[in-house]
Amino acid sequence: MTNEPHIKIDNLTMGYGDFVVQHDLNCVINKGDIFVIMGGNGCGKTTLMRALVGLQRPTAGTIFYSGEDFWNVPQEDQERLKRRLGIMFQSGALWSSLTLAENVALPLIEYSTLPPRRIDELVSFKLALVGLAGFEEFYPVELSGGMKKRAGLARAMALDPEIMVIDEPSAGLDPLTARRLDDLILELRDSLGTTIVVVTHELASILNIGSNSVFLDNETRTMIATGNPREALKSGDPRVRHFLTRGEA
Amino acid sequence: MKTAHSITGNQEAAWHLETRRIEPDAMQVVFTGRWCIDQDLPSSAALHAELTEDLRRLTFRTDALGAWDSGFLAFLAALRKFCVGRGIVVDQSGLPAGVGHLLTMAFAVPAQKVSDRTGGRQTLLVQVGTETIAFFRGLPEMLHFLGEITLSFGRLLTGRAQFRMSDLWLEVEEIGPRALLIVSVICFLVGLILAYLGADQLRMVGAQRFIADLVAIGMVREMGALMTGIIIAGRTGAAFAAQLGTMQVNEEIDAFKTLGISPIDFLVLPRILALMLMMPLLTLYAGFIGMLAGMLVSTTIFHISVFEYYTETIQALELKHFLVGLSKGSVYGAMVAYSGCLRGIQCGRSAEAVGEAATSAVVTGILLITITASLLTIIYYQLGI
Ligand SMILES: Nc1ncnc2c1ncn2[C@@H]1O[C@H](COP(=O)(O)OP(=O)(O)O)[C@@H](O)[C@H]1O
Numbered sequence: 080m081t082n083e084p085h086i087k088i089d090n091l092t093m094g095y096g097d098f099v100v101q102h103d104l105n106c107v108i109n110k111g112d113i114f115v116i117m118g119g120n121g122c123g124k125t126t127l128m129r130a131l132v133g134l135q136r137p138t139a140g141t142i143f144y145s146g147e148d149f150w151n152v153p154q155e156d157q158e159r160l161k162r163r164l165g166i167m168f169q170s171g172a173l174w175s176s177l178t179l180a181e182n183v184a185l186p187l188i189e190y191s192t193l194p195p196r197r198i199d200e201l202v203s204f205k206l207a208l209v210g211l212a213g214f215e216e217f218y219p220v221e222l223s224g225g226m227k228k229r230a231g232l233a234r235a236m237a238l239d240p241e242i243m244v245i246d247e248p249s250a251g252l253d254p255l256t257a258r259r260l261d262d263l264i265l266e267l268r269d270s271l272g273t274t275i276v277v278v279t280h281e282l283a284s285i286l287n288i289g290s291n292s293v294f295l296d297n298e299t300r301t302m303i304a305t306g307n308p309r310e311a312l313k314s315g316d317p318r319v320r321h322f323l324t325r326g327e328a
Numbered sequence: 329m330k331t332a333h334s335i336t337g338n339q340e341a342a343w344h345l346e347t348r349r350i351e352p353d354a355m356q357v358v359f360t361g362r363w364c365i366d367q368d369l370p371s372s373a374a375l376h377a378e379l380t381e382d383l384r385r386l387t388f389r390t391d392a393l394g395a396w397d398s399g400f401l402a403f404l405a406a407l408r409k410f411c412v413g414r415g416i417v418v419d420q421s422g423l424p425a426g427v428g429h430l431l432t433m434a435f436a437v438p439a440q441k442v443s444d445r446t447g448g449r450q451t452l453l454v455q456v457g458t459e460t461i462a463f464f465r466g467l468p469e470m471l472h473f474l475g476e477i478t479l480s481f482g483r484l485l486t487g488r489a490q491f492r493m494s495d496l497w498l499e500v501e502e503i504g505p506r507a508l509l510i511v512s513v514i515c516f517l518v519g520l521i522l523a524y525l526g527a528d529q530l531r532m533v534g535a536q537r538f539i540a541d542l543v544a545i546g547m548v549r550e551m552g553a554l555m556t557g558i559i560i561a562g563r564t565g566a567a568f569a570a571q572l573g574t575m576q577v578n579e580e581i582d583a584f585k586t587l588g589i590s591p592i593d594f595l596v597l598p599r600i601l602a603l604m605l606m607m608p609l610l611t612l613y614a615g616f617i618g619m620l621a622g623m624l625v626s627t628t629i630f631h632i633s634v635f636e637y638y639t640e641t642i643q644a645l646e647l648k649h650f651l652v653g654l655s656k657g658s659v660y661g662a663m664v665a666y667s668g669c670l671r672g673i674q675c676g677r678s679a680e681a682v683g684e685a686a687t688s689a690v691v692t693g694i695l696l697i698t699i700t701a702s703l704l705t706i707i708y709y710q711l712g713i
């Protein structure tokens with residue numbers, strides 16, 4: 080973990096029409112951070128993620144990637160910034176008309192000049208990393224929900240992105256698979272220096288991998304804490320403790 | 329100063345409700361009997377008239393309360409909500425413990441303020457008005473989509489469009505061969521109708537052999553393309569919208585966007601191309617089937633010989649009729665593909681939205697076909713084709 084800001088969220092407000100989902104968010108995500116977005120169902124975690132990856136323009140405020148104003152740079156610069164991101168959607172979002180191998184290969188085909196043989200090898204390796212070796216020729220409909228998520232993660236890793244944004248990786252996974260995904264996320268950070276933004280509810284996971292976090296509140300519709308989740312659990316805001324301990328503290 | 333007021337259901341009802349002023353600004357509600365959902369319980373609105381401005385506190389007495397279930401809870405919850413709205417404090421201490429706990433749980437998480445809903449019941453007139461306004465409001469978006477498709481075609485022509493040939497062939501197969509049966513049935517019947525219609529009119533002037541001309545020109549020039557267009561709107565247009573809509577729900581389209589791959593190139597372009605390729609062929613086929621039906625009717629019912637019918641048909645069919653029919657077919661195909669893809673891409677993120685997208689694709693498709701059909705007819709007439 081260095082102290083170089085990689086992503087900076089500045090007075091961010093997001094909403095749908097007149098409905099404000101979250102307002103006045105401020106956080107700094109450093110290079111190599113594993114940044115956890117926490118909060119109750121429907122508090123706006125996915126919405127924040129969509130703003131971070133360029134799918135939904137915030138109603139106010141700014142998102143900086145290495146100092147560049149993501150939403151207000153020219154289109155081609157935004158495209159270039161997006162190419163540094165790898166995204167795993169909540170549902171996996173695999174392309175249904177392509178096999179798993181083709182899903183992972185498509186970004187490589189589009190954005191690299193690698194020969195097909197090398198692409199095949201890379202694809203098999205990435206699928207093996209998420210525990211899906213042997214499923215190359217399967218179509219998304221032939222997989223369970225958890226497998227789709229893992230395949231989505233393999234696709235997000237396809238281009239070795241600088242930043243990975245992951246929406247609820249472990250929801251719906253069995254404890255062992257969830258643990259393996261945590262290890263994978265830690266490993267990606269440690270060996271490739273990837274900055275990781277992850278939405279998760281799993282207490283074990285939050286404490287195990289999170290180095291930084293933000294807690295979005297459902298009632299006040301803004302953040303009520305940011306920083307290391309382990310410290311948030313120890314001292315921090317009582318509402319965060321309440322949430323992290325399933326209401327026991 | 330005690331004013332009591334009591335409410336009971338009909339004679340046999342087991343529930344009973346009584347209110348009394350225990351203090352000048354406090355009212356007590358006394359529940360007796362059985363308060364269960366299988367009974368004809370009152371609505372809390374029955375008490376609204378008594379919950380006057382001067383009241384500050386509401387208490388309950390339930391010593392003579394028999395069985396209760398969620399019917400009782402719902403009554404109390406609604407009552408409590410009303411009181412809170414009026415600044416009346418509700419004292420739950422007089423309720424059975426279980427009732428108190430469940431009520432507290434129900435109000436523990438305050439109702440969330442969620443996004444505007446455009447739902448709710450509206451009168452027919454309002455609905456028609458809203459839909460009409462929505463249609464015109466949607467026009468800029470429709471034009472924008474048209475622009476994006478045009479750009480995508482530009483990329484196709486310069487060889488920079490990102491799509492897979494295999495997707496195109498998959499669509500071609502889905503649109504063409506699999507539509508043959510329904511196109512055959514419908515166009516056979518249309519040919520048959522035209523033949524009967526013609527026979528009846530032409531008999532009056534003793535020119536029954538011109539049935540062949542009528543059927544041939546009618547089918548090749550207009551009806552073949554029109555009927556195929558409408559069939560394809562219902563079949564393929566709806567399918568396009570449902571497919572793209574489902575991809576929208578599954579965040580697949582978002583996944584393309586974040587990768588910088590144009591969903592228009594990858595998903596919309598092959599579908600439009602496939603329809604524009606297949607529609608002229610289907611139109612030709614439709615015309616042929618219609619003429620076949622005409623011939624069958626003429627030879628069996630109206631005693632025109634096959635040879636006579638054949639030569640009449642050949643004479644009637646000038647090249648221009650084919651060109652008109654084929655051009656109409658392609659245009660209708662483009663309209664159907666455009667509306668299907670437009671509604672699919674615009675689809676919301678729910679299963680319900682996918683259904684709406686499919687319906688809307690068919691409506692838009694048929695509307696656009698009708699508009700272009702009229703325009704083309706006028707244009708061709710003016711050009712004398
Ligand atoms: N497309 C949409 N239109 C309107 N409201 C939405 C839309 N998507 C989400 N919302 C609302 O925004 C809020 C936050 O949703 P979301 O970001 O998905 O929450 P979560 O934290 O569970 O991921 C919810 O109240 C939801 O109802």
Ligand SMILES: [Mg+2]
Nearest residue numbers: 124125169246
């Ligand atoms: Mg979510």
